[in-house]
Amino acid sequence: MAQTTSRTGEVMEAIRARIASRSLSRGDRLPSIRALAATLKVSPSTVVEAYDRLAAEGVVLSRPGSGFYVSAEVVTPAVSDLGTRADRAIDPLWVSRQSLDAAAAALKPGCGWLPPDWMPDAILRRAMRGLARADDALLADYGPSRGLPELRRLLARRFATEGLDIGPDQVLLTASGTQAIDLICRTLLRPGDAVLVDDPCYFNFQALLRAHKARIVSAPYTPNGPDVSSFARVVAEARPRLYITNSAIHNPTGATMSAQTAHRLLTVASAHGLVIVEDDIFAEFEPEPSPRLAAFDGLVNVIRIGSFSKTLSASIRCGYIAARPDWIEAMVDLQVATHFGGASPVAARVVFDSLMDSGYRRHVEALRRRLSGARREAAARLADLGVRTWVTPRGGFYLWGRLPDGRDGSDLARLALDEDVILAPGNVFSAAQSAPDFMRFNVGQMRDPRVFTVLKGALARR
Template sequence: MSQPLRLALDRGQPASLVEQIVREIERARHSAVLHGGMRMPSIRQLAQAHGISTFTVVEAYDRLVAQGVLIARRGAGFFVASDDPAHDMPRPRPRAVAREVGNAWLLSEVFADDSIPVKSGCGWLPDDWLDEDGLQGALRQLAKGAGTRFVHYGHPQGYAPLRQSIARRLADIALDAHADQIVLTHGATQGLDLIARTLLHPGDAVLVEEPAYCNLLAILRSAGLHVVGVPRDAAGLDLAQLESAIQTHRPRALFLNSVLQNPLGTSLSPACAHRILQFAEQHGLWVVDDDIYRELAPPNAPALAAMDGLHRVIYLGSFSKTISPSIRVGYVACAPALAAELARTKMIGGLTTSEINERLVHLVLTEGGHRKHIERLTDRLARARSRLCTQLTACGLSLLAKPDGGMFVCAALPEGTPSSREIAEHALTQGIMLAPGEFFVTQSEPCHWFRFNAAYSDDARLYRFLETTLSAAHAS
């Protein structure tokens, strides 16, 4: 700098010297006293010029770097950041546009792509549908906690008060589980992975619903398992096909969503649930119930784990669909010995989960407003789901099943139209994300149906696209 930088610092102000330095440099940047690329005074120079500690300047510069106001260059000092961040860092390689809609795209690229305006095929809820108020309140409460420590590893099974709270909530569905039977996980997805790596070995046969949760299929395949589909309809699994698959493949486990199944949105009938448990007991089969939509379901939905007492059933839950997916807190409830094994596998693969996030969830659940949030969310989803079903049928699609609740509706195009994957790839060029049926089946065979997310489908562009697609198919 040609002229020394003078900052208006006042030790009598309530604001700390660090805060004043940050504020003054930001003000100089906005008023063009400082401009992009300009070299800042060294830490020692600024400290001597203002009669302050070098430690104060270090902290202020660090904050400004973190905020993107300054750039730190090793061996050269600190520089004012440019208005265009591209001038301050190596230009990244452009990310290729997804040309083929496939499972890998759904599992990775779609989370990184904010440019798609209509996300009818996604698997999450909009930000303003989630419990952001509860989460912000929990953050404030956690920050004010006297004597709370945040810097240590958590317990291998997770934050004990949250596990105790989950145990009390499971009692609401008549599931008697102790906190020691619960292992907190990095979302339900990690729970599924822990179960696969703890109980199963490459080459083992496992059964899944057909159609099934697409991420589950990827997890099981990556573990080297032989995945066999069993057809599912509105009432549940096809029991004759289930019995045949058990006798033919001798599977180690059955993975399912007992309630608000992804993608169909239906729940097991009591009769089907009882028969599944009979098969499990008779054939020594683990039943893995990924029950993450339970809070969005009608209160009388059957609970496999409660019917079984966590003998052969392994129960998974999550708070991603009701509080926030960003906190990544899920859990597994199971027999005590298995819980200890899962905790060991968890520690081997990634040590403990985030106790800070687990504390936040515990505060949200116990502060008193979460149940009201769930009531509002289920009501909002019911209205959105009703509109979606009406619109889809008006466009000429047929529902695969009438959902019992939750986020998803599956609907099929008439025979003779292109495959759902082809249509999804064309939709993406129009700024519309669709989830084709091929994502949810064990065999890569052409399908003609899609999974729609009710929370993201209230958009005229989606229905214009579907009507145009059907008109083009009929014309050809």
């Protein structure tokens, strides 16, 4: 099989080379299947597959009864057109773009996911093999408007163990955690509405809110959660429609909200009609569950969202929303109108089967232990460089560190990028631009000693 694929690729490259050298031009007829097979000494079926793939790419056109024709010239992109510009402004999208578009050899201590070899590949492969036995409808049809029932029931059972007693109809599956926030914003926001975020907060909250033309306001975050006095003042003055936060293992700080802070926030929110969006994406990294706003509130003014990208797979896109029934109904309609469904039934089935796999719980427990050691090691090595960790997280893979001598994180990120190391400077997380000398570090992406070598070199430069 591998040999056939390789030979097919060679035929495709031979055709592309002829087009690039202008031996074949737009509108020219390609050699017949038998003629090219004889010339390249491959089987006719290999040429057929190569032509079909080139047609799928739009490089050639198939004219039944006539043959294959060149549809366009192959354009080799200039180097400047490839990837993400290194000199683009360091804004809330900078880290995401650099991390997603990085070369394979780049080191990514600033990214927001774990390395592939930390993820449960054996569990995922078992779940994917199970798709071969699935009904045809799962593989070919649209799924239910709320998403795979089995996964929604499983999530509802999990919520019940945390004191949040809801039925599966109050759970909506989405294409991702980000799409969950997008649906909420589309449902509850109007352009110009204020939205409250933590300072610092996950940078993509800001990017998404700007796309919705929301007015972003912020309140300082402390090791126990938002500063409640500042939070109450901003709510009273700005009258935000939403507040978006992580209550368990806050991104980027790694802090955990206390029960006292959670109750005080809910009191303020209730008094001002503020809707809270609680992103629970890091829940499984906690050794013991911390207070949940959704459980305290019972989904009256709190919406809970999450996904499986951190512990299972970022490639298999599936998220969820848990909310009160009227909001769920509105978001089901919106998701049908804009996506004609949310989470792929195939992706949802892989997630469900993986979560039900007997090895998944052991995977999460092993991941917690591995991350605990990685956090200790990374914190010690950062301390040797003068980087002070803001809090000691209870779990997760982030450390929020203050750089020595007031060094600017954005300057360091640019210097490190020249060495193919992607860092996450503090101000991309801060709506108030109050964290210039901070950096978020992903301990799972810091196993290569070169990360610390490059960081040390950047800190030494003036």
